[in-house]
Amino acid sequence: MVLSSIYRKICHSSDKMVNLYLSEPDWNCDGGDGSVEQRTSLLNNLESSIRLLITSQSRSEARLWLCKDVSGINSLSRRQKRELFSTLLKTSSQKRDLAAQILQMIFEKQPKKAGSILAKKCDMLEDFFRGNTRRILLWFSKFSGTNDTEHRKGAKALSQFAFVNRDICWEELEWKGKHGQSPAMVATKPHYFLDLDVEQTVENFLENVPEFWSSREFADTLKDGDILSLDMKFFINMFLRLMYKEDMDEIWETVNEFLMEESFTSLCSHLLIALNESELCVFLDLLKKFLDLNAKPKDPGDACHYLEVILPRFNGLDSIDELLLLNAVINRGRQLVQLLQEDEHQEEKSQIKDIVQKICTLPENPNCLVPLIKQCLKKESENMIKLLGLQSWALHYFMSSVYWASEDWESVFNNNGIRFHHAGKHELLHDKMLTDESDSDSRRKKKRKHRKKRRNFARDDSYDDDFVDFGFEFNKTDFQSKGSCWLLSTDGYSTSWSSADLPEHLSKHCFSTWMKWGFNRCGDSAS
Incomplete structure (x- = not known):
């Protein structure tokens, strides 16, 4: 005390x-x-x-x-929000940087939307795989084993296309064993595809089977957008070309839909940081109109x-x-x-x-x-x-x-x-507006109850003064x-x-x- x-x-x-x-x-x-x-x-x-x-x-x-x-x-409506950012994407000197940020958000949050566009431009992925062992193995090596139900991703596209078009491409399949596998044998035992030399096979398809890269089989495996994670920077640059050089309507529609659906807070958090000061002023001038x-x-x-x-x-x-x-x-x-x-x-x-x-x-x-x-x-x-x-x-x-x-x-x-x-x-120690007797009685009861607690505390040798609850030090x-x-x-x-x-x-x-x-x-x- x-x-x-x-x-x-x-x-x-x-x-x-x-x-x-x-x-x-x-x-x-x-x-x-x-x-x-x-x-x-x-x-x-x-x-x-x-x-x-x-x-x-x-x-x-x-x-x-x-x-x-x-x-x-x-306070902006969905349409106002879309108009604000789409105007910036078309007029800003930083528009490509802004578009890159939006595309990355779409790839991360709604990959299927980007995947459906990619499936229509699947022939553009020849350059993505050409000479790149890492990408080839990551995408085309997902063949099923004896206990798996089916091949996945690029492996699925490769196997399906090879069976349907075996007359023009089966010879391009490279096997690790001493001899190749026949279509009939692999059809009954799909796990034989595990013996395929994937890297060399894909390289052969790049050189000699151009039909594969625009095929339905390959396009179907791109629709879920999983391939975007292999190299997001590559696909962002690819979509930027489609947006600004080819003016591809479907990408602009996807971007505009995303701008309507995504929160204003999220869009600002990702996009405003990419603007220089003059562009920030342009954004604020556009914003104030709404x-x-x-x-x-x-x-x-x-x-x-x-x-x-x-x-x-x-x-x-x-x-x-x-x-x-x-x-x-x-x-x-x-x-x-x-x-x-x-x-x-x-x-x-x-x-x-x-x-x-x-x-x-x-x-x-x-x-x-x-x-x-x-x-x-x-x-x-x-x-x-x-x-x-x-x-x-x-x-x-x-x-x-x-x-x-x-x-x-x-x-x-x-x-x-x-x-x-x-x-x-203490629920209530002071209120200038509360002066009636019932409140005074309540405070007296609380005070008596508090004194009783204080007596209980006094039995504890560690309780020395009022500042025990504060871990007292002279620190304001x-x-x-x-x-x-x-x-x-x-x-x-x-x-x-x-x-x-x-x-x-x-x-x-x-x-x-x-x-x-x-x-x-x-x-x-x-x-």
Whole structure:
């Protein structure tokens, strides 16, 4: 008990407060006291610092964040999704790379579709086998033994064709024994094919039996698509030629069907990484045509929905840096905080931390966001979104940068009108809204039951103080992750939030609340 008391005194040495601006402001306020200009100036400084960090030093990481978040968009119909990617396959400078990725996905997930096309072009496989012992043996050596029911894959095609066309090709069969086998003998004992010199026989067929390579027997063994696994790169290149040089309709139909069936998330995950930055901008310009320009913010945790709000306002190549910035501060707040912890970013961390400290300790003004939000009425919603995103991320970083004891968090909840329950072993320790006698009786019963458990624990010599469950060390990160958790009114008490997760949750809740105000004001103005 003494140890826990000392710990609380050390950790709770200063009173912390942060205004989340969750109470709807006075929309008639013009913010003429100069504090708004000061806040806007600091937010612009913060933007410059973050922009430098993510668009130069960590650009590739910021691009990956953007691509991953774009892949979460789920509002496109099947036909829109097909149109988006098929347009890219026909117009992009990277179209062959994209097509190669899609073909590989088809080969892996739906090999029969590719196999049915391959069966119609089976004569093209002469070059695939010519002079390649490994491929020949892998495909044509699957003859049955005495206990097997039938030959498989290329061996099946070879044996069937040889029997049907024995008058023109039986002499091309090479046997390992001293003498060859007759058709009649092999017909009664199919396992004799195990004595066939497969490599030399196939080479003979390549030179002297061209009919085999376009035969029904050979084509039928290709339809399941198993042959694709022998050398996927070869078949991808083959299909690319058929797509772009011969413009084979059946391949385009198969690709378009696949684009409709495959999820948008999967397609983006495989394809966007193949695009250079200019092509990524082309993709985003195509994508925004399918998004609702009038989309409004929904849930605070729905990162991809914010992109659906932002992308229709995105202006292409000249604004990729802006989009990387917006996505980082709105959807990747935690990753951005973590990025600043890396050794190579200590200078940027110091600068950003100083700006954030100033933003979050400005004199309280409940109407400070009004002028920012009113920019929406001037059709400058892109700038409004950016400034509100920067403000919410500043709160995220401020709440993440130092240790906050349980009392600090509860003070934040109380002062910002957030009702809360304690989560964990105790079902309910605090709820500002529950004051009736029945709840008080319930809490007293729980308290008596808890004291009884404490007495039982006291009999165990290993139980020394309150921190036994935490494996106590003076480590604030470890304590935060294992300490108090709360259920909050911000999400209808649906999730238990720990100290480690509160900065992200609260900042997103703030941003969502402010965005709804802004877009509602836009709607009121339009009407």
